[in-house]
Amino acid sequence: MNLGALSDRLQDLIHAPGVAPLAFVFAFLAGAGHALAPGHGKTLAAAYLACSRGRIRDAAWLGGSVAAMHTVSVLVIGVAWTFFALSDLIRMEELTTWLQIAAGVLVLGTGLWMLRRHLRGGHGHSHPHDHGHSHSHDHGPSGAHDHDHAHDHGHPHQHGDGKRPGLLLLGISGGLTPSPAAFLVLATGLFLGRAGFALLLVLTFGAGMAVVLFGIGVLAVAGSALVTRNARTHATLRLATRFTPMLAAGGITAFGAGMITVAAVHLAALA
Amino acid sequence: MSSMSTRTLVALAVIGVAAGTAVFTPRPAAAHPFGDPQTVVITPDGQRPDVVYVKWRVGGPDDLTVLGVSLGLLPADRVRADGTVDYRYNDPGVVGASPAFTGYLLDRITVTGGGRPCTGAVEPIAALALKGATAGFTCPGPVTSVTVAVRTLTDLHPAYRTMATGPGGQRAVYEGADDTHTWSLTGSGAGLGRSALVQIAAVLGALLLVAAAGLAVKRRVTR
Numbered sequence: 001m002n003l004g005a006l007s008d009r010l011q012d013l014i015h016a017p018g019v020a021p022l023a024f025v026f027a028f029l030a031g032a033g034h035a036l037a038p039g040h041g042k043t044l045a046a047a048y049l050a051c052s053r054g055r056i057r058d059a060a061w062l063g064g065s066v067a068a069m070h071t072v073s074v075l076v077i078g079v080a081w082t083f084f085a086l087s088d089l090i091r092m093e094e095l096t097t098w099l100q101i102a103a104g105v106l107v108l109g110t111g112l113w114m115l116r117r118h119l120r121g122g123h124g125h126s127h128p129h130d131h132g133h134s135h136s137h138d139h140g141p142s143g144a145h146d147h148d149h150a151h152d153h154g155h156p157h158q159h160g161d162g163k164r165p166g167l168l169l170l171g172i173s174g175g176l177t178p179s180p181a182a183f184l185v186l187a188t189g190l191f192l193g194r195a196g197f198a199l200l201l202v203l204t205f206g207a208g209m210a211v212v213l214f215g216i217g218v219l220a221v222a223g224s225a226l227v228t229r230n231a232r233t234h235a236t237l238r239l240a241t242r243f244t245p246m247l248a249a250g251g252i253t254a255f256g257a258g259m260i261t262v263a264a265v266h267l268a269a270l271a
Numbered sequence: 272m273s274s275m276s277t278r279t280l281v282a283l284a285v286i287g288v289a290a291g292t293a294v295f296t297p298r299p300a301a302a303h304p305f306g307d308p309q310t311v312v313i314t315p316d317g318q319r320p321d322v323v324y325v326k327w328r329v330g331g332p333d334d335l336t337v338l339g340v341s342l343g344l345l346p347a348d349r350v351r352a353d354g355t356v357d358y359r360y361n362d363p364g365v366v367g368a369s370p371a372f373t374g375y376l377l378d379r380i381t382v383t384g385g386g387r388p389c390t391g392a393v394e395p396i397a398a399l400a401l402k403g404a405t406a407g408f409t410c411p412g413p414v415t416s417v418t419v420a421v422r423t424l425t426d427l428h429p430a431y432r433t434m435a436t437g438p439g440g441q442r443a444v445y446e447g448a449d450d451t452h453t454w455s456l457t458g459s460g461a462g463l464g465r466s467a468l469v470q471i472a473a474v475l476g477a478l479l480l481v482a483a484a485g486l487a488v489k490r491r492v493t494r
Contacts, residue, residue, distance in 0.1 A: 011432065075471070082434075082442075083464050091401075092307035093331055180306045184432065187308060191434050191442040193463055196470030203478070270332075 010181040010205070014188045014198055027185075027201040031208025034179050035066075044107060044170055044255055045213060046220035047248040048114075054224070058167055059217025065171025067210035073099070074178040074202050078186035094270055096177050100263035103173035108256025110169045114249035170252075174213070179205070306331045310403075311380075311421055311435040311445070315456040320413035323389065323456065325380055327423060328403030333358045334424060335400055339366040341427055342375060367399035376404060379423045384410035389417070418453045421445040440464060 010030045016023040045062050048054070077095070080086040086095075182205050189198020224244075307330030316322035329335050336358035339345035344365055349357045366372050373393040382389040389408035396404050410417070424431040425447050433445035437454040442463055445452065 011430075079467070079471070083467070087307075087310060087328075091331075184308060187434060188432065188444050190463075190467050191444045193442075193466055194470075195467035196474050199471055199474045203474070 010201075011184040011188055013201055014185055014192065014194060023201060024204045027204040028208040028211075030181065031205035031210075032212045033208075034181065034205070035209040035212035044252055045174070045217055047251055048110075048166060048170055049217050049220040049224065054167075054217070054221045056218055056221055059214050059221055062167050062171050062174075062217050063210035063212075063214035065168050066174040066213050067206035069172045069175030070178060070182070070209060071175075071199075071203055071206045073176055074182045074186050075199065077178055078183055078190060081183075082187055082190040091270075092183075094267070097263050097267045097270065099177045101260055101267070103176040104256050104259030104263060106169045106173035106176070106256070107259055108253060110166045110173075111249055111251075111253030111256050114166060115246070115253060118245050118249055175206075175209075181205075308432045308434045309334065309424060311419075311433050313417070313419055313435065313437040313454050315438060316407075319409075321384075321410045323382055323384070323408045323410065323414065323417050323419075324405055325382065325391075325408065325419060326403050326405040327376060327380060327421075329400065329424075332363060332400045335366050336362045337427055338372075338375075338424065342366070342369070342371045344369050344371060363398070363400035367396040367404065373404075376406060376423070379421070379426075380406060381420045382408040382410070382417050384408075384414035384417045385412060387411045389414075415457055416453055416455045418451055420451040422450050425450070 010027065013020075013023040013026055045059075049058060049062070077086065077092075081092070182202050185201050185205070186195075186198045189195050189201070309330045310328045312326040312328075314324045314326070316324065329338075333356035336345060336349055336356050339362055340347055340349050345362060349359075349362075351357065373396075376393055377391045380391070382391065387410070389410035391406045391408045394405045394407060408417075419435075421433045421435065422445075423433065429447040431446075435443045435445055435452065437443070438456055440463055441454060443452040443454075
């Protein structure tokens with residue numbers, strides 16, 4: 001409740017004299033509060049991580065990509081709005097609704113891709129391997145270029161192959177629509193000649209979002225690990241773990257379709 | 272063990288319910304005044320050195336509906352108890368056609384030139400939500416700088432902001448406590464765009480450096 005109100009007061013921070021440390025604390029909390037508010041794909045992320053046997057690192061990728069995308073989107077829209085008369089070309093509300101449609105398309109695409117992956121040979125043989133690998137494989141290909149995610153899914157696809165593209169897509173869709181509060185902070189900063197400070201606040205806001213989403217991801221990973229561990233000894237659970245990915249993929253697909261529908265209805269009302 | 276399968280079912284049910292609510296609950300509209308900011312553009316008249324134009328444009332269309340309700344032009348039930356606004360496509364037309372609105376605009380936007388107030392008149396309004404409303408202010412004599420006060424919508428909620436643009440790339444933000452600004456009409460306030468570019472580049476550059484340093488450290492640790 002208070003976190004939401006904090007998000008609303010975010011635009012006042014830009015007036016903090018100098019580069020006030022307290023402003024960053026507030027921006028962080030506001031970002032965390034914003035991520036807790038409905039509509040940031042938390043359910044999606046949890047479903048995805050749970051069904052794809054995600055690891056903690058995947059949760060970090062998810063939170064990071066939401067934060068990065070959100071900052072990029074606030075920066076691009078804020079600069080275009082301030083210096084390139086974006087408001088003359090398109091109304092902000094229309095633009096954000098279009099971005100919601102784009103986000104929905106990304107989610108729908110991820111859902112369909114997951115469904116396809118599970119329907120075509122993702123099942124059966126893959127499950128027995130699933131809990132054997134734990135973390136060991138991480139160090140194999142990573143050694144020299146652990147940081148380079150582009151290479152990461154090039155190695156043999158025995159388990160979580162193609163986990164990250166889906167995660168990144170969900171993350172991007174989660175950060176595509178800028179928070180109005182973060183947008184106002186940047187626009188105000190640009191108008192007042194404090195662009196750098198404003199951008200730092202927006203980055204901090206994104207970090208707050210990332211931490212909350214990471215936390216939710218970790219909970220999902222822990223929850224799914226618990227279920228998977230028990231699945232080894234329990235037939236019903238084994239059956240459940242077999243169908244959970246399908247259910248989650250179906251849920252993500254339905255969610256994407258729902259997002260597109262809601263945004264399209266909203267867009268029609270705006271026109 | 273059976274408690275474990277119950278847990279799975281509970282987890283699935285939670286995911287299902289959460290996805291369902293997320294899909295079927297309409298997203299709340301951008302909460303104003305924290306949505307798109309209202310804007311003001313200050314332009315001198317090319318021919319008459321004693322005239323200044325102020326173009327005001329609302330941020331979101333629901334702001335106009337809220338304003339219309341507060342001016343008594345629209346039924347009060349358009350703003351619901353939970354703060355959401357039921358705005359209709361013809362609301363801007365109703366508000367824009369009313370003398371109550373032009374009176375409000377001239378009351379809330381004032382211009383002084385050379386220490387003396389300028390007389391304002393709102394030009395005919397077409398497509399208020401899209402194009403906004405322009406008021407021409409005639410000052411007692413030729414002016415090279417004017418002081419413009421903007422207090423629109425802050426009477427409805429103190430958190431409203433106005434992003435203002437003037438000649439030569441000058442920019443200012445009007446808000447509750449800071450509602451007056453002096454503009455040079457000869458247009459000498461440029462450089463804000465360049466300053467913004469430098470600042471943004473500096474922040475992004477620093478961020479890249481931090482990321483690169485972090486990676487270098489990580490590589491050293493894992494080696």
